[in-house]
Amino acid sequence: MPRFSVFDRPVIQEKLQSEQYDLLVIGGGITGAGIALDAASRGLKTALVEKKDFAFGTSSRSTKLIHGGLRYLKQLEFGLVKEVGSERAIVHKLAPHLVIPEKMLLPLSEKRGLGYWLTSIGLKIYDYLAGVKPEDQRVMLTKKETLRYEPLLRSDDIKGGAIYAEYRTDDARLTIEIIKSAHQHGAHILNYTKVTDFIYNTEMIEGVVVKDEITNQSFEIKSKAVVNAAGPWVDLIREVNASKTGKRLHHTKGVHIVVPHTRFPIRQAIYFDVDDGRMIFAIPRGEITYIGTTDTDYYGDLDNVYTSREDAKYLIAGVNANFPKVQLQLSDIISSWAGLRPLIHEEGKSASQLSRKDEIFESHTGLISIAGGKLTGYRKMAERVVSLVIKKYFAEMHLKKSYTEKIKLPGAAFSNYKDVSSYLLKLKETLAPYNLPSLAAQTLVERYGTQTESIIARFVQNNTDNDSLLALIKSEVDFCIENEMVVNLTDFFVRRTGMLYFDINMLMKYKDAIANYMKEKLSWSDAFYEEQNQSLSYLVAQIKTW
Incomplete structure (x- = not known):
């Protein structure tokens, strides 16, 4: 594996300053990483810069599941369920050590959520759309069977349950492995390198000005195409480009809390309803259990997102209502994380009602921006963006079609x-x-x-x-x-x-x-x-x- 080290920063900086790129990607989260890998593997001369560390924002603060979006069936987003559902199996093959099968228990209560039969039908549709293998397809459970799977559940409110397939991951590690793979395919990549301005030629973008956040050195990077994949900061980059018009981002905050597994000793991952109609995950991981997530509007500092007392109390209340023997307290929390979803604003819709679909914006100066989307769908998002870049700028080059579904990530020398x-x-x-x-x-x-x-x-x-x-x-x-x-x-x-x-x-x-x-x-x-x-x-x- 070619070295990708902090000691190589001066060499990479020299290349970024002296070479002409086909594509420059702004943002080192999962979306930017996927775009850099797709572009470099197709043959485009690619660069990527990130103002903080890779996966600094949303891509290290998710629920850490490569999941099929079961809850999006409630919003009738069948296309999104189908895409991210089928992508789960692909990402698992690309990194089976990092994207790990996880059976999820879905308890069904008397007073909340969908009924037993509607849930059964919904999960069957989910299995079909997501292309779930027969051995992993949903299994419906009686009340007795559900409580045998998880004795801590509130027994007087359970009418049954289901087991269905998900995949657990480490979102930040998935992002860094994709970054490393893009590096192996020839992309020039640097973290702690902030875009401060754009370079124009007759009003069209031909590069960016960046600042090394470690040395405070500024320099220019020339590129024929520039993609803005900055996640929650997408609109800030659009403002630098003076192109924030029309659709805009709507940030929502998702919080997770961590408690010792001894305080919440669930036997397996669980996805359960809470009183406000939302659903929460509780996932055991080694010696801890983590719980999330919230979904609230956010208007604060994008670089400084944290868990509030209200966030923590909401999650604890949800656990205690469904697992009354546990009785978690704020003092049981040993860690937490809070991240932002960079969703597309829709008038009249609450945070939890907003679509998780990705969208692409093109400015009059040529800047291509992408926002929205899910961790699970990073590869298809990248494919769509790079295909658009090629169509607009490099159609005559007859480049390869996307084949990232075949590119194993570093460390993934496993068959299954x-x-x-x-x-x-x-x-x-x-x-x-x-x-x-x-x-x-x-x-x-x-x-x-x-x-x-x-x-x-x-x-x-x-x-x-x-x-x-x-x-x-x-x-x-x-x-x-x-x-x-x-x-x-x-x-x-x-x-x-x-x-x-x-x-x-x-x-x-x-x-x-x-x-x-x-x-x-x-x-x-x-x-x-x-x-x-x-x-x-x-x-x-x-x-x-x-």
Whole structure:
């Protein structure tokens, strides 16, 4: 795998300044990453810049499911259900270690949601539209069977249930692997590079002015086509281009809270109704259970989205109403995250009524913007955008059709999920002599797939610490610095490992040691080192702002 390292930033910057690109993508979330991979793999000379870290916004703050959008059946968005449903199986094949089958329990209550038979019909339609394999198609349950699956459910309100198929993922890791794949296909990509202006030739865009957020250096990037895939910041880029007319974004906030699994020990993932007509996920993951999501209008700072006390109380109330034996409290929350959905505004519709369909806007200066859409549908969104770019600018080049459904992501050298399980068993044997947590091997495989071998080789060679877990984390840091453009402390703890969300205790135990290690590896100044510690401390405080 070609190196994609912070140490290569000067070389990449030089290329961005000196070369002429066919396509420049603004935004390093899942949508921008998918566009860069689709374009580069078809043969377009492609660049991508991101003002923060990759997956900084929505793409690290979702429910972390590659799902078929069951709730969109209620909105009669059959086309959206069909597209994202069929895409689930494709993304699973592209990264079976990262997109993991997850059976979801859907309890049916006496007083909320659809009736038993309407749900059965709806799930059958869902299976058909999503192309679910026969062995994974919905199974309807009696009340007794539902309570056997999950004894914590409120028994006096249950009339039955269903089991249906979903896929669990790590959204930020999926994004970074797509970024790395685009890099392997020749795209020039840089994080912490903010677009500040556009370059025009007779009113048409021919490039952008960017600012390196680390060095404060500004420079120009020339490109024949520019795509704005900045997620929640799409309209801000349109304002820079003076083209924010017609349709606009409507931001809605989605919040997730994290509690110890011992406080909410559900046996499997559950999707349940709450009193206001919405539905909430509760998903066990290792030693924690996370719960979400909310859906409220948002008008605040796009760079600083956090969980409020009201958000947390709403989710806790939903859990306690459906699982009365649990009785969660605000004090049980150990972490949280809040993200924005960049939806298309529709007059008269509430946050939860807005469509999740993506839309493309074209400005009079040639800027192509895309907003809306779902994590699951990133690949088809990218295909549509790149096909439009080719039609407008490169029709004479006779480029390849999109084939990203065949491009395995880094670390995905598996035929299927059974191969992942076999690989995991061998890794557990390798790590058995070391005093490591029981979930260490599984965590590594679900993050890195077969790339884990590189991390383990370094760990075995350099394990001179009295603390083997610290040595293993340092080996992860080395891998992420050399192969995943990690620039700072929060890149590693938030978006490469998800430790801030899923293992806050481990983060707190090792953050100082890792900060010192990264300072030495990356030759940080004392001032930058202090800034990094303060940034991480701020995020740790922010996850429990109440």
